[in-house]
Amino acid sequence: MIQKLFIFSLFLYLSQVSAQNHWQAPDTAKQLKNPLDDTPAVIHQGQNIFKSLCQSCHGIDGTGNPIMVKSLNPPPANLTTKTVQQQTDGEIFWKITQGRGLMASYKNMLSDKERWAVVSYIRTLAQKPMTQISKKPDVPNAIDAFPFSQLINAKTTFIRQTKGFGFGIQHRFGATKFDKNMLQNFFGLDLAANMRFFFEIPINDRLMLETGRTRYGKFYDLGAKYLIFKQTSDNRKPVSIALYENIAIMTDNAPSYSDQATFDNGNKFEFKFYHRLYYDTQIIISRKFTSNFSAQIAGQLVWRNLTPYSVKPKEQSYVIAVPISMRYKLGLKSALDFEIMPNTQPHNMPLSVGYEIASSGNHVFQITLTNSDRILSQNLLFYPTIKYPKDGFMLGFNLVRYF
Ligand code: HEC
Secondary structure, eight states: OHHHHHHHHHHHHHHHHHHHHOOOOOHHHHTOOOOSOOOHHHHHHHHHHIIIIIHHHHOTTSSOOHHHHHHSSSOOOOTTSHHHHTSOHHHHHHHHHHOBTTBOOOTTTSOHHHHHHHHHHHHHHHHOOHHHHHHOTTSOOEEOSOSSSBSSSSBOSOOOOSSSOEEEEEEEEEEEOSSTHHHHTTTTTTSOOEEEEEEEEEOSSSEEEEEEEETGGGEEEEEEEEEEEOEETTSSSOSEEEEEEEEEEEOSOOOOOOTTOBOTTSOBOOOOGGGGEEEEEEEEEEEEOSSSEEEEEEEEEEEESOOOSSOSSOOOSEEEEOOEEEEEEOSSSOEEEEEEOOBSSTTOOOEEEEEEEEEOSSEEEEEEEESOSOOSHHHHTTSOOOOTTTTOEEEEEEEEEEO
């Protein structure tokens, strides 16, 4: 008798365990037909219901909210799997109607029509499980060589993928040397300083706009960057390539010129609006070489409409430059930056180093050491750089924050 009881209770126990594992709808449920056509309107209605009632457990794409999957036992079912998708509409409908365990019955909360609409929506999840797409090993990842859209003065190929906008400040203090004045002028911080503040507005994952204002020359600038393609993890695209264009308007007082000044054709010189315009055109190529080391090179043409006429030899109205930038990650929160901009202008070789002391997805702070207090390329490449170490160096900082 006792033995029989034991076997009977063991049987009960086992049947319960298996009931826990397989949630079986009755045969009558299997035969139920979905009375709704899966029109966009029905799917949309189902999606709205799913978002408000189901997503918290089953996840945005039906694969299960990771937090709930960890904390609930049994976990919320992955609705994108074959086990679920091979069931008839009727079975799924029946389960939503009945509920089991932690999943409530939606019999009273949703009308029949509403439950059928959710069933139609669940069908669409099988076609597009987002997480499965991104986890597929044969889909190469796109790689950003630099985590921000500019390094010290140079633009990078980076375009931020998220919505929002960036705000930044680039600050360059006066030149200081290792001498007795260094402390007196506090490393140049007391001296006249140049500053540019700017906004970056990503339009989509390929296009970014920026606008800034610089103290020296009272420049207002408007730029656009377009990412042609991005480096991929399978190396089929070994580099990222972007185009960049910036137009700056000098709004400071017109430079003084003599009454005798003429245009090249001999006509009397007059300062016109277009003389205020400066252009910066670049093609930028970047590559992340290792998880710590990235570098980029650009071909750059900077053009100004007004060339100082009295300078001998006569100055050019353009500069061609080949900026090279490197970044070496020291740790999670710090990196060393280096930049050099060989170019066709005499007495000009911008050279900068930077130390990123706090960088995260949303902000970066760099302490910079430069040989020019100019920031915009339209200014930096025309204005002579100081001789290091004879003339000292300039301290500065860059600060960018995303909102
Ligand atoms: C509180 C969390 C929670 C919410 C909210 C929830 N579910 Fe579930 N769901 C679960 C859990 C847990 C299971 C597994 C139940 C089991 O096997 O005992 C499940 C199972 C299911 C199944 C059965 C899958 C299978 O294995 O056959 C379907 C279908 C389903 N849910 C649909 C929905 C829909 C539709 C909604 C919204 C109307 C919803 N769920 C809301 C937790 C939830």
